[in-house]
Amino acid sequence: MAPILNINNLYKSYGQTEILKDINVSIEKGDFLVLVGPSGCGKSTLLNCIAGLEPITGGQLNIAGQDMTNVSPKDRNIAMVFQSYALYPTMSVAKNITFGMKVRGVDKSVQDQKLAEVAKQLQIEKLLNRKPSQLSGGQRQRVAMGRALVRDPALFLFDEPLSNLDAKLRVEMRTEIKRLHQDLHASMVYVTHDQIEAMTLATKIVVMKDGIIQQIGTPAEIYRQPANLFVADFMGSPAMNLIPAKVSTDGNARRIEIARDGEAPLVLTDRRGVDLPKDVIIGLRPEDITDPGSRQGDNLELADVHVDVVEPAGADTYVVSRLGGKEVTARLQAETEVRPGARAQFAFDLGKATYFDPASGARLV
Incomplete structure (x- = not known):
C-alpha cells in the first residue's frame, strides 16, 4: 500500500531565501506525524506546503498515492484545523460544521447524519444552536475539529491547534485529539513547538531546525537516541x-x-x-x-x-x-x-x- 503522505526532496524558497531544504518524509495510513521545532524552523511552512496553501519551489508531494505537487488545496482531500479556529461568527455551531458540505452540494440528509455522528463523538450535541461567541476556547476547538471530521479526508492537518488554550484545557484537548486518532485510525499531521505535545501525541516525530530535518523517529527513539545535541536539548522537559x-x-x-x-x-x-x-x-x-x-x-x-x-x-x-x-x-x-x-x-x-x-x-x- 502506498504511503498516505510521501514528500521527496522538497524545497521552499522566498526569493533567494531558502526556508525548507531537502525535506523527505513518509507516513503510512493511520500514522500521527508531529512536526516540532522552535519558532521559525519551517514547520508551519511545511504544513502549508502539504495543504497546498504555499507552492513548493522543488521536489514532489504525494497524498494517498496521488501527485499533489501542483494541485489546488480544495482538490487535495485534506482537512485543516487552525490555531485561530476560523469559525464563522454569524453562523450556529451546526452551520459552521456543515457549511463545507453545503458548499460542495452534499445531500441535506447526509449533512444531518454526519453532523449527528461528529457532535456525539466530540460531545457537543448541546452546543449545536449556539454561536461561536457563546463558546469557551475548548468548545470552539471542538467545533473546528468537528468541521474537519465531517470531511472524512485522507489527511488531517493541525496547525498549533492548542496554543490558544490555558494549560489545563490544553492537556484535556490533547487527550481528546489522541482519543480521536485512536478511534478514527485517521492519518494526521500536527504542528507544534511544544515537545511534550509532540511526545504524547505522535506515532512519528519530525524535529526541525532552520528548515532542515534533524531527526525522524518514534517518540521513544527521539527521546532515548537523539541524533544530535540540538534534538537532545530540545526534546524532554527538563532537557537532557x-x-x-x-x-x-x-x-x-x-x-x-x-x-x-x-x-x-x-x-x-x-x-x-x-x-x-x-x-x-x-x-x-x-x-x-x-x-x-x-x-x-x-x-x-x-x-x-x-x-x-x-x-x-x-x-x-x-x-x-x-x-x-x-x-x-x-x-x-x-x-x-x-x-x-x-x-x-x-x-x-x-x-x-x-x-x-x-x-x-x-x-x-
Whole structure:
C-alpha cells in the first residue's frame, strides 16, 4: 500500500531565501506525524506546503498515492484545523460544521447524519444552536475539529491547534485529539513547538531546525537516541543534561572525567566498552541521575555531588548541581531529603548515557 503522505526532496524558497531544504518524509495510513521545532524552523511552512496553501519551489508531494505537487488545496482531500479556529461568527455551531458540505452540494440528509455522528463523538450535541461567541476556547476547538471530521479526508492537518488554550484545557484537548486518532485510525499531521505535545501525541516525530530535518523517529527513539545535541536539548522537559567530559580507557571500560568548580573532578566508569574519543559531551536524562537504591543495573555509579538548588515538583524533586561548567538536573523521589548547599549522593545510570561529538554535535553512541 502506498504511503498516505510521501514528500521527496522538497524545497521552499522566498526569493533567494531558502526556508525548507531537502525535506523527505513518509507516513503510512493511520500514522500521527508531529512536526516540532522552535519558532521559525519551517514547520508551519511545511504544513502549508502539504495543504497546498504555499507552492513548493522543488521536489514532489504525494497524498494517498496521488501527485499533489501542483494541485489546488480544495482538490487535495485534506482537512485543516487552525490555531485561530476560523469559525464563522454569524453562523450556529451546526452551520459552521456543515457549511463545507453545503458548499460542495452534499445531500441535506447526509449533512444531518454526519453532523449527528461528529457532535456525539466530540460531545457537543448541546452546543449545536449556539454561536461561536457563546463558546469557551475548548468548545470552539471542538467545533473546528468537528468541521474537519465531517470531511472524512485522507489527511488531517493541525496547525498549533492548542496554543490558544490555558494549560489545563490544553492537556484535556490533547487527550481528546489522541482519543480521536485512536478511534478514527485517521492519518494526521500536527504542528507544534511544544515537545511534550509532540511526545504524547505522535506515532512519528519530525524535529526541525532552520528548515532542515534533524531527526525522524518514534517518540521513544527521539527521546532515548537523539541524533544530535540540538534534538537532545530540545526534546524532554527538563532537557537532557549535556556535560563536557574527558574519556580515558580503563581495560574494557571507559573512565569519564567531569570537571567540578573548586574540587576534584567527578570520575564515572562506563562499563559498556563503547568506543569514544578523548573529548565528549555526555548526555544523561534527569531521571538517569537519581536516588541511590531507586534503580538497579550493573552500570550504576554512585557519587557525592554539591547541591545548588532544590525544586519540589509534587511527584518528584528536581535537584540542580553544577558539573563540567553546566547546570545539571537530577530527578529524585519526592520524599528524598536534600538541602541547598549540602552534599548528596546520586546514582548515575551510565547504561543510559548518550555521547556526542563536541565539534559536530552528532551522537557518537
